Amino acid sequence: MTAINDLLAFQRQTEALSSIAERLGWDQETVMPRGAAEQRAEEMGAIEAVLHERRTDERIGEWLEVAEPQTEAETRAMDLIARDFNRASKIPARLAQELARLTSLSQGIWAEARAKDAPEEFLPTLDQVLMLKREEAAAVAEGGDLYDALLDDYEPGITGTEIAALFDQMRPRLVALREDILGVENQPAPLTGHFPQETQLRLARTCATAFGYDWTRGRLDLAVHPFSSGRWQDSRITTRVVEPDPFNCIYSTIHEVGHSSYELGIDPDYAFTPLGRGVSMGVHESQSRIYENQMGRGRAFTGWLFKRMSDAFDDLNIADPDAFYATVNRVTPGYIRTEADEVQYNLHIMLRFDIERDLISGRLNTEDLVEAWNARFLKDFGVAVDRPANGVLQDVHWAVGLFGYFPTYALGNVFAGCLNRALREAVPELDTSLAAGDAAPGVEWLRENVQRHGGLLPPKQLIEQAIGESVSPEPLLAYLEDKFSRIYGL
Template sequence: MSAFDDLLAFQRQTEALSSVAERLGWDQETVMPRGATEQRAEEMAAMEAVLHERRTDPRLGEWLEQAEPQDAEDQRILELISRDFRRASRVPARLATEIARQTSLAQGVWADARANDAPDDFLPVLSDILMLKREEASALADGGDLYDALLDDYEPGASQAQIAALFDSMRPRLVTLREDVLGAEFQPSALSGHFAQETQLRLARSCATAFGYDWARGRMDIAVHPFSSGRWQDSRITTRVVETDPFNCIYSTIHEVGHSSYEQGIDDDYAFTPLGRGVSMGAHESQSRIYENQIGRGAAFTGWLYQRMSDAFDGLSIPDAEGFYATVNRVTPGYIRTEADEVQYNLHIMLRFDLERDLISGRLDTVDLVEAWNARFLRDFGIAVDRPANGVLQDVHWAVGLFGYFPTYALGNVYAGCLNKAMAEAVPDLDRYLAQGDATPAVEWLRENMQRHGGLYPPRDLIEDATGSDVSEAPLLDYLEEKFSGIYRL
């Protein structure tokens, strides 16, 4: 066997073990007994120790030096393995294992603190995780910026300076649009009523099917914080149910289907290689956001959904499909990021981006985090946080050490704006299918132009190749202004 063959065989086992570790995380957030937290933390730490040893195995360096790529795919595989090898080699095994252990334990602490509105129960744990992540960032940065070192795990090649500049360019148009919408004379009605859990879940499954979710390679469960997990032949989704708000369940499901469909859509030949997963979280979020928003909240699909919901719940408080479309896209002040409308969603991300940068740099201490969050939220959204579960405790990300993840949500929205513009031009009759509850043409276009490539291209190159244009925030902002000006009759 050649050095390249040896490298691929070794990597195949590493990728398989990584999938097993991911499945442990899925189990913990869905069906694991609550009393198993400490045991699971040790299991996760043990898996991380094994994976870290493989990712830093000296033979990788030897194979990488000797391997001779035969084509562009081989070259990209070598680039990705080399990148992971360099990064993993900078992090001590002790540190990688301890991060896995502490973040596994922290999930349960966070969930209890959120349920009890008790930030003081969680902040000491967060402080410990923050110290570990700063240590990891220092090892990875090699003298460079700590936050950039963490961000590179989720969006390779991006920097906080680039993202800050992007957010600065987006904020004025978003704030102006929000002010115009909230001040408009016409305001859509809210959906009211009681919506049984089992009925919501049946509808959510119907929506997932409409978006081409492959149930033979996936499943849906309930979690506190919706997420997707897995790849290739086993890509799972979760959702959550609020019996007064069916949109929470339906659109969380469609969002996670976008993530999972990306993994299901990757070329089968890339399985168990670095090409066999989404290339970045920004790219991943582009799929979840375009599924959820541009497609799922569009007038054509909501017309179909209105009839299905009316039948399922024996009528709705909204009298017609046009009013339902406005209700689905209703802009209201709110606390929760995952429930935020398209106009305000990115403002929620900007808040988190600034706060976590300050946490990593040491400009903000965890003991001051609640006050800092509440003050910033009041400034940005004009309402005071009523309780911690609606404020600093609402997201699981910091509990599990995902510092640098949040900005990829907004970057995904920007990518989705670019993709949506190109898709609308390429599939001009898409709405005719969506009105029948069939998202197949959209899914096929996204699969052909983006999803199937997996990690073959760097994130921005992937989006630019798919759309034929440079990445820009303009298509997203233009789409938002056109859509909400129409809904609110501006």
Template sequence: MSDFDALMEFQRTTEALSSVAERLGWDQETVMPRGATEQRAEEIAAMEAVLHERRTDPRIGEWLDGAESEIEDAEDARMLELIGRDYRRQTRIPARLATELARLTSLSQGIWAEARSSDDVASFLPTLSDILMLKREEAAALSDGGNAYDALLDDYEPGATAASISDIFAQLRPRLVQLRDDVMGAENQPAPLDGQFPAETQLRLARQCATSFGYDWSRGRMDLAVHPFSSGRWQDSRITTRVVTADPFNCLYSTIHEVGHSNYELGIDSDYAFTALGGGVSLGVHESQSRIAENQIGRSAPFTEWLFERMSEAFGGLNITDPQDFYASVNRVTPGYIRTESDEVQYNLHIMMRFDLERDLISGKLDTDDLEEAWNARFLRDFGVAVDKPSNGVLQDVHWAVGLFGYFPTYALGNVYAGCLNKAMRAALPDLDASLIQGDATPAVEWLRENVHRHGSLIPPVKLIEEASGAEISAEPLLSYLEEKFGAIYAL
């Protein structure tokens, strides 16, 4: 057996085990008995120990060296590049650290959820402090004397740096703040959707929405979670949502968002399954798929007209009786605390705040004991609203509880990427609105599958988006889209 073939066979088993570990995480967040938290933490830690041992196996380095002369095409070269990159990163992380992080972040999910439900920050801070110390150690190991935050960011968005992210945020912030101020001060304010909407009916509609986006139910399923997410790849990619009886948009658009993620994974070339090419290339690209599904498509006027009819039928009428008013209500810009429920105008402002806070946490400029105060002060400054309780503030997101430092900026990058892709997609599909008004988003999904999904990790993130959109990445398409859309809704 050649070195290349031996490496691919070894990688196949590693990818399969990684998929099993991911399924343990899905189970923990959806159907696992609450009393099984400690057992699951040990199971996940054991899996991580096995995976870390495989990912740092010295034979990988030997196979990589030997396989260089056996490369036959660009796919072979890219697989070796990705495996080599992961191998170099993993060998810098001590097995003890990898295992302890896996164990602690598994335990912390339940601790965070309990703290959030009881608005008890103090009960969560000791665990968060322990996680932060481990992440600082990990960042130091990966950075090798360089920028610690960049080392963590590179795990989610290869090639990106805090400096490059800051440049993009500098482009976004002034126009987003101006647009928000103009919208908030506009005379024309859309009416909210009022009422109580039964959970079972919401979930039935959520399934209809998922189907309208071409979600493959033979390779997926939908469950409930505190914090909606998607999980899995290849032949098994699952989605979760949540239900708030007074806010059906929360359920419906969480579902569409997660379908965007799952469609990406399910749309990757099947030949890439169990290889280094068989997953989304970066978190920013992944987020672009969920955000374009949720916003540019799902919150568009034609799709909301279809949704208006479905909701009116399902709930026996709504307090909003006109499709255009319904479209405006779906896209209302309002003061609010929760990132995942934020409108398109303010969403990136939430990310910018978290980006600054977590950089300070990793650098040691900010400690966990001072995090709530720092969060509340920054939120008041950025949004003009005082945080009323921790579940609406520092406890609202699970990311830090599971050690995802460096993850938040990819959400904003995803919005920028989505703006670029939407511009190109609309040019390529001039009749898309005619399908959307019928509740059929599959032409858009098929365009995305051809230009983004099928490639998996074959093409690096920036190159992939630029090739798909036919232009250099810029915040301008996103900003122009937002200014045009909300300028019309609010008659600016």
């Protein structure tokens, strides 16, 4: 018992330090003074050096050899600690520290370049990040596929080849549905007008409350790229405001509430252990997407939202709840992934997945990235990218080294499609509650069947336990085809 207790006590401090590093990242993206970027980069590098030393401490290997877990949770915690120990031990301390320092600095450089539509000011830094990520991948892969080594950090148990096969299965039906929709003569009207920032933020907070966000353990701030941050007793969300487009703020907020609710919904006994966080980014994304889309963009909730928006903003140009539902779910060619409709969202991910695999493999260099992005976007969406901020500079992920992260968004949509079908069968009264602005029945089902387990089960096993069948893209594709056929009269 001494070994397992010593191991978990040591891990507890590592988890606490990791949480502190995450808080520094939140601060950097929300309230840190712009002039502090270089200082923050040094701070992030320093704390990563401490974390790397702890994650590779030789005592972990000794404890793992002799520890005798007494519960399922202890057994799983040991598996996760061993996985992290083996992975971290392959990465030189110098590399881990330099990656943390450079990606902290790169984030600010990306934000400035995006604001100025100046990719040439960011690409040299991105090239440095890419070189370090290739080095990291080579160290971890030990002769295997470099991209798979990075993907495993975000979605354990799946390979790039499997992701590519999944996308090949999904793409034809998504493209066919999009073409049918865009061929309809009478399209839903867009929302027009001016929607002041403070009013949008008040409405976003109302929506977050409707989805059960715990304001005693969270807060809402503005960020260039919306994200959530934190765990256990402190999980914060961010959003962004575009004054002509209140849906951007509202649905970004609901999306991040899904992420944050996952972290806050984990069994508190798992706090400060490897079980006390989301088990994978695909599972994480399943929570944010089902909150945002299957519940948040459904006819029931949009009917409630229509009344709140009509009260909040003068002269709303949408006549009634049915028309508003169609407007919320408009399918239009657009540049921005985070603003994409449900039909086209996964096509944005497929583009990024192919490009970042080419970047990691060396088939594509950063100097050719803008041209490659623009050509692929035109091919996939039939629209020429008008400016870099709407193209290659729109996402922060590569700036902060998150290669292998993008496909988990689409995998999360697949998981959400499966969960939505099971949820609707288990909670037939859900739409009645959503129509009253109360997502509690859905949130409670997700908390019981997914969120509370944290990292206790591997990702695919967790979802299959929740839905009672194998994971498949079919529920998502059928949901999309049914929903949008009804909206567009296909």
